[in-house]
Amino acid sequence: MKDVAQMAGVSITTVSHVVNSTRAVAPETKFRVLDAIERTGYTGDAIARSLVTGGTRSLGVAISLVANPYFGELIQAIEHETTKSGYTLVLTDTHDEQSTEQSAVRTLRSRRVDGLILTPSPRAAGTVLPELKQLGIPMVLVDRLTVGTDFDQVGPENVHSTSALVQHLAELGHKRIGIISGAEGLATTSERVLGYRLGLGRSGLSWDEALVQSGESAAEPAAAALGRLLDLDNPPTAVVAGNNVMLSGVLHEARRRDLKIGRELAVVGYDDVEWADLIDPPITTMAQPIAEIGRTAVRMLLNRIADPTRQPTTARLQPTLMHRNSCGCP
Structure with a gap:
């Protein structure tokens, strides 16, 4: 920037104002600065290049x-x-x-x-x-x-795809289906909970607020959320994990409790993971494009x-x- 200032006959501050558009500079002065930028090779800088070409690509x-x-x-x-x-x-x-x-x-x-x-x-x-x-x-x-x-x-389409997971579990005979939901305030969280509720309704199952537990979009909170579900007087027999990170927390908690996935507790997840078909049993998921x-x-x-x-x-x-x-x- 010092070389640009010397060649243009202006101060470094003026060069900075031209580069960052922080203050109006006289047209002839701006022209000298841009010309100096070109001749010194300062155009390698993305910001300077945007001034010369109108975009940084x-x-x-x-x-x-x-x-x-x-x-x-x-x-x-x-x-x-x-x-x-x-x-x-x-x-x-x-x-x-x-x-x-x-x-x-x-x-x-x-x-x-x-x-x-x-x-x-x-x-x-x-x-x-x-x-x-x-x-x-x-x-x-x-x-x-x-x-x-x-x-x-x-x-991704969240509502109907989550509903499809719930309906699949219901078709297998599950009457108590829980969901580990994501962090509050995220559109993906509210949409997937809505899809969960839609799936219950389409399957003729009633809504139970106790079956919705927040996993805060993280593994450890999801493990704790599954624990709360399993400690209910009437616990779920199937669980939907709201994303792939929470799915790992759900599986860890199930293992800690020595539960057999697919037999003692059905588990499905929103988001596919590369290890989903490498564990026993392989995990049913809804894979985003x-x-x-x-x-x-x-x-x-x-x-x-x-x-x-x-x-x-x-x-x-x-x-x-x-x-x-x-x-x-x-």
């Missing part, structure tokens, strides 16, 4: 990498589609926390990414989403969808960048039932 992703291995697979799909489209990917980890999410998004903004893919945290609707909406940044929400939002969004979700998110974002005035769209992609033996089927 980069897409930002703000996602919680620690929350769920599912997101790691999602990133792979997003990165592949981004590269194929001639863009680079800038990744930040939100840790599923409000303050970290805000910091991550602002970091991506400072890198002048052309658009943003976000998996919103539980409190994003009241914080970062209004800010991004006001700024008019091209953005796509992934996985955790919000009804009535003004953003493009893509994720992760790769297609990632590809669709990138395509949606590029369409939004190309046409900022287009109407927002929501895509819900259908999961696939991976029918194995933990549900009690032979």
Whole structure:
């Protein structure tokens, strides 16, 4: 930046204002700074390049990498589609926390990414989403969808797919079916609980609030949640785990209690896992179309960048039932 300032005959502060758009600079001064940026090779910096070309050819992703291995697979799909489209990917980890999410998004903004893919945290609707909406940044929400939002969004169909898991268990004769639900405030949690309730109704089973226990989208709380279900006076004979992380907690608690999965307790899970068919019995799951979700998110974002005035769209992609033996089927 010092070389740019010397060549343009301005201060380093002026160069900073041109690069970061933090203060108005006279057109002739800005021209000299941009010309110096080109001649010194400072155009290798993504921010400077955006000033010269009007875009960085980069897409930002703000996602919680620690929350769920599912997101790691999602990133792979997003990165592949981004590269194929001639863009680079800038990744930040939100840790599923409000303050970290805000910091991550602002970091991506400072890198002048052309658009943003976000998996919103539980409190994003009241914080970062209004800010991004006001700024008019091209953005796509992934996985955790919000009804009535003004953003493009893509994720799995949660309601009917969870209902299908419950109905399958009911068809096997289970009358007491519990669910380990995810963290409060997440759209995926409320949608899967709604699907659970829908499945009960379609199967002619009554709703019992005691059969819904929060696993907080994590393994240890899920193990504790299964313990609460099994300690009921009238415990469930079948359980739906709300995601793959909670599924592992459910299986650990079942083993601790020496329960035979598929015989003494039927278990099914939302989200498939690579080890689902490696354990005994193999686990029946509802597998999300992760790769297609990632590809669709990138395509949606590029369409939004190309046409900022287009109407927002929501895509819900259908999961696939991976029918194995933990549900009690032979």
